[in-house]
Amino acid sequence: MRFCVAFILYTLYLFPSAALQQGLFSAPIIDKSTAGAPLEVSGTFTLRESLRANELEWSWGEKVVVKNTSEKAILLFGATISEVGRYSSPDGRRAALGSGSTYRLEDDRFFSEKLIEPGESLLLRDTKPGVPSVGCCVNPLSETHAPSAEYRLYFVQFADGSVFGDPAEAKDSFAIRQIILRGLDRLLQSYEDGGEIGFASRLNDLRSYVMTPSRAPKTNDQPPFFETSICRQILAEYDASGVGGALDRVREILKTADKHSAMIALHPPS
Amino acid sequence: MAYYTPQQPVTVCDFTVGPSTVYAQNCTGQSQNSNNFSATITPSSCLPDSVKSKCAATWVSGNIDIVGSPTCVFNLGPPTAMVSYFAGPKLPDGSAGTFDVTFDLYFDSLGTDIARYVTATSQCP
Numbered sequence: 001m002r003f004c005v006a007f008i009l010y011t012l013y014l015f016p017s018a019a020l021q022q023g024l025f026s027a028p029i030i031d032k033s034t035a036g037a038p039l040e041v042s043g044t045f046t047l048r049e050s051l052r053a054n055e056l057e058w059s060w061g062e063k064v065v066v067k068n069t070s071e072k073a074i075l076l077f078g079a080t081i082s083e084v085g086r087y088s089s090p091d092g093r094r095a096a097l098g099s100g101s102t103y104r105l106e107d108d109r110f111f112s113e114k115l116i117e118p119g120e121s122l123l124l125r126d127t128k129p130g131v132p133s134v135g136c137c138v139n140p141l142s143e144t145h146a147p148s149a150e151y152r153l154y155f156v157q158f159a160d161g162s163v164f165g166d167p168a169e170a171k172d173s174f175a176i177r178q179i180i181l182r183g184l185d186r187l188l189q190s191y192e193d194g195g196e197i198g199f200a201s202r203l204n205d206l207r208s209y210v211m212t213p214s215r216a217p218k219t220n221d222q223p224p225f226f227e228t229s230i231c232r233q234i235l236a237e238y239d240a241s242g243v244g245g246a247l248d249r250v251r252e253i254l255k256t257a258d259k260h261s262a263m264i265a266l267h268p269p270s
Numbered sequence: 271m272a273y274y275t276p277q278q279p280v281t282v283c284d285f286t287v288g289p290s291t292v293y294a295q296n297c298t299g300q301s302q303n304s305n306n307f308s309a310t311i312t313p314s315s316c317l318p319d320s321v322k323s324k325c326a327a328t329w330v331s332g333n334i335d336i337v338g339s340p341t342c343v344f345n346l347g348p349p350t351a352m353v354s355y356f357a358g359p360k361l362p363d364g365s366a367g368t369f370d371v372t373f374d375l376y377f378d379s380l381g382t383d384i385a386r387y388v389t390a391t392s393q394c395p
Contacts, residue, residue, distance in 0.1 A: 083339065100326070102338070102340070105343075105344070105345065106346055127324055131385055173346065223347030228347060232317065
């Protein structure tokens with residue numbers, strides 16, 4: 001017996017890779033959405049794992065595409081993708097080593113002319129296994145199950161205002177719409193109050209908040225307007241085309257928002 | 271013959287992850303705690319590609335038991351990760367332990383991803 005243990009240890013010393021088990025797992029994404037979901041998912045995930053003694057290294061990647069299978073254009077959707085690893089939680093712990101993250105993805109086109117049209121496909125995730133997470137300890141002899149990546153569409157708002165799912169689950173996106181609308185209104189107000197100089201001054205304030213967030217006045221808005229992608233688009237337009245270009249962009253975005261507001265007023269989210 | 275070709279300046283995007291200290295609501299090990307982490311990206315013109323970005327949370331030390339996986343949100347403002355965990359009992363230094371929160375953000379302007387992490391200490395009440 002003692003000889004056997006010594007032999008195994010000697011072998012591991014000479015050939016450390018003998019103690020390393022590596023695996024690459026790939027399978028289609030599983031759709032966990034409720035029946036009638038208007039965005040159909042397709043794609044695969046890849047899980048790269050290596051086990052050295054009882055220390056696990058793992059990294060996930062996936063390519064996920066969704067397709068609008070409804071007959072209506074989509075204004076906003078929210079979905080999650082969860083990466084579920086092969087190992088159960090070790091005794092006394094709740095986290096299962098080898099599992100990845102849950103990605104919560106919301107895409108709101110309320111301020112954009114480009115809606116997700118019927119039949120249109122959209123790339124949702126495109127990642128590859130990279131720098132691994134490392135964790136201890138798994139029992140190499142314990143039972144494992146097949147890894148999976150699960151997609152769940154939890155909410156859709158169509159361009160006509162009708163919805164799939166519970167609007168409460170997309171409350172963050174609805175809140176950000178209001179933050180952006182208030183931010184745009186304030187920008188236009190700065191033009192009405194102070195002309196181009198007032199408008200430029202407001203843009204310069206926003207830029208200084210972007211550069212130094214601690215300068216921004218305290219607000220309950222999360223995120224504040226200056227951190228939204230719409231604000232960044234306007235600042236980019238200001239850099240490229242000056243006050244006139246930025247003003248046109250603000251008016252254009254508000255016009256689009258007004259159009260979508262009128263359309264969804266037919267079926268306002270409850 | 272060599273010709274000089276003017277190049278577009280490349281914007282160097284980078285970010286930090288925070289906070290490095292979080293406060294557990296409960297360190298009895300019986301109730302679940304949740305804390306939010308976010309990436310602060312500089313300069314402001316850099317936007318991460320939500321399709322190609324990742325986040326992760328892993329235990330480092332002490333009495334921290336991370337629950338499930340972090341929830342990563344990339345397209346509702348700055349990237350965030352919500353980490354849920356059980357904490358406790360309290361260690362002599364007043365904390366429950368530490369864990370790493372990593373963001374791996376892909377920037378189209380760079381054509382590559384950048385990974386940064388914070389080792390967060392969870393302080394007990």
